Amino acid sequence: MVYLVVAVSMIAVAALIRLYRLKKELKRIHHQLHTYNQGLTGKKVDLRFFERDLEQLAIEINHLMDSAADAKALRRRTEYELKQSISHISHDLRTPLTSILGYIQLLxxxxxxEEEKQEYVTIAKSRTKRLQALLNEFFELSVIESVDYELNMDKVNMNVLIPEILLGFYDRLHERSEEAVIQLSEEQIRLTADESAIKRVVENLITNALQHSDGPIWICMEKHQSTVALSIRNRANHLTQSDLSSLFDRFYTADRSRSGRGTGLGLAIAKSLMVKMNGQLTAELHGNQLAMTCVWRLDHDA
Structure with missing residues (x-):
């Protein structure tokens, strides 16, 4: 009987000790969470616990902390991009509007x-068209980036589509001092994508190359084992490596004064469409040449 009492007493003492240690560990977790939530530290919950279940709890808490930190960083980036977009669109709207109003006042x-008045009308029309283009592209990008926007995915023959697109740029490509260099694969290339989206992407990339380079343009389409890559290169003496990470941001232009003809939305639209098609659009700088490369996955039977 005595042994039984001693055994029960030892079990009770061990349970009390374990309960005390659990309570102490829970207090430590509570203190660490409190200091973290108060912004007093960025340190996550320690993982040194005698109880395995507490370690698993701490691991899950740290995962929640990581998720919260990622969400906070994303929110800050989104807010920054929104402020930048508002600032840029305000600038890009105000500039042609001010010019239009100025010429209307002159009239x-x-x-x-009469010749001067006709010139004022011509300039005002030009500014109005720029304003219209900006608004159209901004609306188009907003629609493309919406969750409900869906593409019409179908079989696309790249051997037919790409030459058709290039034919539309024939005059602009050949009126330059140096002709374009075009290399298209003769292999049969078919993929599942949105034909109008591909056309929009390629047109935007070629237009960007024409606007920002007076030298030759290289256009190359290659078929690989499971992908097809379309690359458009042009001289870009004004670009640096630091520009590459921002090229596809809405309203971004390497022209710091934003006085160029581009709206800064064409590449953002191209990037969004490529993402919608599960493709990739990347930019690389090789010396003084900028290479924009679109990559689509080929169909298994292509």
């Missing part, structure tokens, strides 16, 4: 010759 003043 209303009845000063100047």
């Amino acid at each position: 209303e003043s009845n000063q100047g010759t």
